[in-house]
Amino acid sequence: MPDYDVVVMGAGPAGALVAAELGAAGRSVLVLEAGPAAGRTWADYQANVDHYLAAPAKVPNSPYAPSADAPFPSVLDIEPLAPGGPPGDAGYFVQEGPLPFSSDYLRSAGGTTMHWLGTCLRMLPADFETGARYGVGGDWPLGYDELEPYYERAERELGVAGDVADQEYLGLRFREGYVYPMHRIPPSYGDRRFSELLDGVPVHLDGEDVPIVVSNTPQARNGVPNPAYDDGRGFEPVGAVGNPHSGLRCEGNSSCIPICPAQAKYNALKTLRRAQRGPVEVRTQVVVSRVVLSPDRRRVRALEYIPYDDGSPPAAPERVTAELFVLAGNAIENAKLLLMSGAANGSDQVGRNLMDHPFMMCWALMPESIGAFRGPSSTAGLEMLRDGPFRRRRAAFRAEIANWGWDFAAFAPYADVAEGVHGRGLAGPALRSWLARRIPRQIRLGFLLEQLPLASNRVTLDRRTDGLGLPRPRLAYDLDTYTRRGMAAARECATQVFALLGAADATTYLPTDAGYVALDGAGYTYHGSGHLVGTHRMGDDAATSVVDDRQRSWDHENLYLVGAGSSPTIATSNPTLTLTALALRAADGMLEDLGERP
Amino acid sequence: MSGTPLERFVALSAALTGFRAVDLWGTGQAEPHLRLVLSACGEEHVAQLLAADPEDTGAILADVDLGPIARNVIVLWYLGQWDQMPRHWRDRHGASPADVAGVPSAAAFRAGLVWPAIGAHPTGAKPPGFGSWATPPAV
Numbered sequence: 001m002p003d004y005d006v007v008v009m010g011a012g013p014a015g016a017l018v019a020a021e022l023g024a025a026g027r028s029v030l031v032l033e034a035g036p037a038a039g040r041t042w043a044d045y046q047a048n049v050d051h052y053l054a055a056p057a058k059v060p061n062s063p064y065a066p067s068a069d070a071p072f073p074s075v076l077d078i079e080p081l082a083p084g085g086p087p088g089d090a091g092y093f094v095q096e097g098p099l100p101f102s103s104d105y106l107r108s109a110g111g112t113t114m115h116w117l118g119t120c121l122r123m124l125p126a127d128f129e130t131g132a133r134y135g136v137g138g139d140w141p142l143g144y145d146e147l148e149p150y151y152e153r154a155e156r157e158l159g160v161a162g163d164v165a166d167q168e169y170l171g172l173r174f175r176e177g178y179v180y181p182m183h184r185i186p187p188s189y190g191d192r193r194f195s196e197l198l199d200g201v202p203v204h205l206d207g208e209d210v211p212i213v214v215s216n217t218p219q220a221r222n223g224v225p226n227p228a229y230d231d232g233r234g235f236e237p238v239g240a241v242g243n244p245h246s247g248l249r250c251e252g253n254s255s256c257i258p259i260c261p262a263q264a265k266y267n268a269l270k271t272l273r274r275a276q277r278g279p280v281e282v283r284t285q286v287v288v289s290r291v292v293l294s295p296d297r298r299r300v301r302a303l304e305y306i307p308y309d310d311g312s313p314p315a316a317p318e319r320v321t322a323e324l325f326v327l328a329g330n331a332i333e334n335a336k337l338l339l340m341s342g343a344a345n346g347s348d349q350v351g352r353n354l355m356d357h358p359f360m361m362c363w364a365l366m367p368e369s370i371g372a373f374r375g376p377s378s379t380a381g382l383e384m385l386r387d388g389p390f391r392r393r394r395a396a397f398r399a400e401i402a403n404w405g406w407d408f409a410a411f412a413p414y415a416d417v418a419e420g421v422h423g424r425g426l427a428g429p430a431l432r433s434w435l436a437r438r439i440p441r442q443i444r445l446g447f448l449l450e451q452l453p454l455a456s457n458r459v460t461l462d463r464r465t466d467g468l469g470l471p472r473p474r475l476a477y478d479l480d481t482y483t484r485r486g487m488a489a490a491r492e493c494a495t496q497v498f499a500l501l502g503a504a505d506a507t508t509y510l511p512t513d514a515g516y517v518a519l520d521g522a523g524y525t526y527h528g529s530g531h532l533v534g535t536h537r538m539g540d541d542a543a544t545s546v547v548d549d550r551q552r553s554w555d556h557e558n559l560y561l562v563g564a565g566s567s568p569t570i571a572t573s574n575p576t577l578t579l580t581a582l583a584l585r586a587a588d589g590m591l592e593d594l595g596e597r598p
Numbered sequence: 599m600s601g602t603p604l605e606r607f608v609a610l611s612a613a614l615t616g617f618r619a620v621d622l623w624g625t626g627q628a629e630p631h632l633r634l635v636l637s638a639c640g641e642e643h644v645a646q647l648l649a650a651d652p653e654d655t656g657a658i659l660a661d662v663d664l665g666p667i668a669r670n671v672i673v674l675w676y677l678g679q680w681d682q683m684p685r686h687w688r689d690r691h692g693a694s695p696a697d698v699a700g701v702p703s704a705a706a707f708r709a710g711l712v713w714p715a716i717g718a719h720p721t722g723a724k725p726p727g728f729g730s731w732a733t734p735p736a737v
Contacts, residue, residue: 440737
């Protein structure tokens, strides 16, 4: 008898959801989480909020204590790589280059949803078939229509606020009569000014006029429930874990990333709580170190894991057996474990096709105050350039319209205060009014660029090890001409948008920036989006993909690999909604595999 | 010169920041801020700063010894963050082990004056409520 029906590695959104679905069906599940249980009590969660408030650099992982035994990357570790020089060695990743992979993630109960923004755009129908339509990227083994019912379930699980009427563009279609669980989050004052000044006015790109649409963003953030949801049954928002009085509605803390103090934004602790209503056990601070295969390699027999307690010597590895195994450790951790175990890699695709949305910011000063630094980080975007014939030659993109001024584009408001005090020698009322005239006028666009799957962008294992003696991930990463052309188009788009707004462009890219790339004599700087995609791609051929369309390993019949690592292409939507929909679909497959209860 | 050192610190801080003394008292940070400045810059220099005329901030800021302290005090109030004193000042007066860059506490960050100055609220604290971001800005 195996120890459990199912063992899941990773308590992030995909792992927690699979556990919840299987547990609800009466299956016994063990979830093994590498990180700590950070935030599972309200006191603990508030300690993380305070940790963030007192952090000198308010980066996405600033609320969370680092660990040597289950390390995670920090954006503070990203540094420029010298051409032909040794790999970057700062932090958890070993960066082979030529460009730094600039995203982070969190190893913790809740995974990286602890610091995500909450954007929940569906993929476009075209995104599933860019190979057939445009001759680039590749095709998914399933299409939009097959995923559509799972998108609806994912929007319930994450608690998405949005209006369908805002989302029907570029072929996106919804079931007749469908509404989101909650009404859309109110557009910021800045969004409204953008709409007044831009809606319907064309930008000229790729020889075409494309009318601008300022589009409210569907987001996993509690707002006003829509009574029409679920055929009139309505929707009950899910509040904070550990505090029934908090998080039922966004209260405007303006700190979605790194942490929502109210927990009005979805995090996977909420799904984990639901999971534990069933026969689901969660163990934290246990790092899975090996996938143990049967002698004929057709099945996984056990997972080996190392319990740890930072500061103490590592314990001896332990083993757990199950009918079925699920890896939900994110694209990099899943690939690392499979490579360490020599598993699931008959296609030689494990670790390859690593993708992110290179994130390029453009910023400017409006002629009037739009009240920057109020509200969720972004409540609207420009989505009209997510698809088009231009995808034959350059990357598509979306742009988030930021509500927090020049935040990390130019370190506002910290750098503004420094400039006022030290640069301009201001003090007293003169300083106060200078800041008041400047910062509330700051606007910023954040472009998320499509990146094609490239076999050479990959995760491998480095000889250097972490606190438990496990290899650190070694990342090879570059931006191809397709993506760089997209950056050039995005920069041109921003230039035109700022001109239409009457805003003074302040965008600066420096050759010394870690993410500086050149194209045709111009330069652009990208950062990471925290969107880890593609290292165990899904396909319909075992020779060229790692998992099938249900995310089951081609090589081992009782192993599923879930998360955005299964996505064959990244397209332009933030990946969490899609990975959630895919996890629900995978859970259906798992229940089918497990069969009727004996 | 009248009042306790703390009262004089608040009067000077009001002049340096452009906020009223009552606003500064209301942050609850006057005392911890003064304590930090004392430990980072030394009693002697802070005593000189507090002896200066708060009406004449120009003279204070122009002073080679007092100016750098005053500017750090402004940043401390506005951002809830202590910047290390400039190199030339540390070379001249000796470096204190307490003169370390950082955010002294979550409360110091929450009390930052930049947020009310721009009509906002500190990120992650004092939330203004659902939908507040949709209203026309006050600043």
